[in-house]
Amino acid sequence: STSPESLKTGIKLVDTLGTIDELTVPAGALTIIAGRTSHGKTALMLNLALNMSKNYKESDIHFFSYEEEREAILLKMLNTYINKESQI
DSSP, X not given: OOOOOOEXXXXXXXXXXXXXXEEEEOTTSOOOOOOSTTSSHXXXXXHHHHHHHHHOTXXXXXXXXXXXXXXXXXXXXXXXXXXXXXXX
C-alpha cells in the first residue's frame, strides 16, 4: 500500500548552508506544534492553516488551540488573511 502524499504549506525553510526546502505536513496524521510561550506557535499555525486552505480548496483544514478563545483565533486569522495587525 502507499501512504498519502505530504501536504504543502507554502512555507519555505532555509538552513545555514542556504538550502531551501518547503515545510510539509504529513497527510492523514495528527501534527502537534509545541513550544514555549510567545515563540510564535499560533502565528505559525494560522499561516499554515491559511496557506493550506488556499492550496487544498476541496479539503477541510481543522485548527485547534488550548490557549486562545475561538473568537480571538478567528480575529487573528482574518487579520492575517487581510494582512492587517490586530487592533485589540
